[in-house]
Amino acid sequence: MSELHISKTIFDTIRAHGEETYPHECCGVLLGHPTANGWRIEAAMRADNRRTDSAHNRYLIAPVELVKIQRQAHQQGLDIAGFYHSHPDHPAQWSTTDFAEAHWIGCSYVITEVAGGKAQVTNSFLLAGTTEEDKRFDTETISVTD
Ligand SMILES: [Zn+2]
Numbered sequence: 001m002s003e004l005h006i007s008k009t010i011f012d013t014i015r016a017h018g019e020e021t022y023p024h025e026c027c028g029v030l031l032g033h034p035t036a037n038g039w040r041i042e043a044a045m046r047a048d049n050r051r052t053d054s055a056h057n058r059y060l061i062a063p064v065e066l067v068k069i070q071r072q073a074h075q076q077g078l079d080i081a082g083f084y085h086s087h088p089d090h091p092a093q094w095s096t097t098d099f100a101e102a103h104w105i106g107c108s109y110v111i112t113e114v115a116g117g118k119a120q121v122t123n124s125f126l127l128a129g130t131t132e133e134d135k136r137f138d139t140e141t142i143s144v145t146d
Contacts (some may be wrong), residue, residue: 002140003038004108004124010044011144015112015119017046018086022117025049025086027059031073032081038140039081039108045069059085082108089115092123094137102127105135
């Protein structure tokens with residue numbers, strides 16, 4: 001089973017981001033290094049939720065912003081390891097939209113439920129498979145370290 005290795009500081013930061021943007025979704029990019037059994041997260045980059053039609057249950061990171069983040073990551077010797085977003089007043093489970101819009105196979109997708117403005121459960125899903133046709137989300141363990 002895949003495991004997401006993340007420091008308590010970064011873990012708390014992405015959860016706090018969800019509380020801050022409540023009742024809208026927050027979103028961001030996770031940078032890190034690959035390990036034998038999952039990503040080790042070294043940084044979380046906030047992104048603006050560009051979804052204006054339905055910001056409470058959708059998120060969208062502008063491609064130009066993503067390219068900029070990717071360039072910064074490479075300069076620091078890091079890779080894009082995944083993405084995070086929040087689910088205001090909804091469980092920390094991926095939606096059909098989340099799945100349809102997930103294209104980074106091999107990356108981790110982290111979702112935090114924010115209920116009444118307070119961060120609740122955080123889950124991580126690895127986008128497994130090889131193509132758009134056989135991709136799937138596998139639940140992974142989140143290992144929070146000091
Ligand atoms: Zn979602």
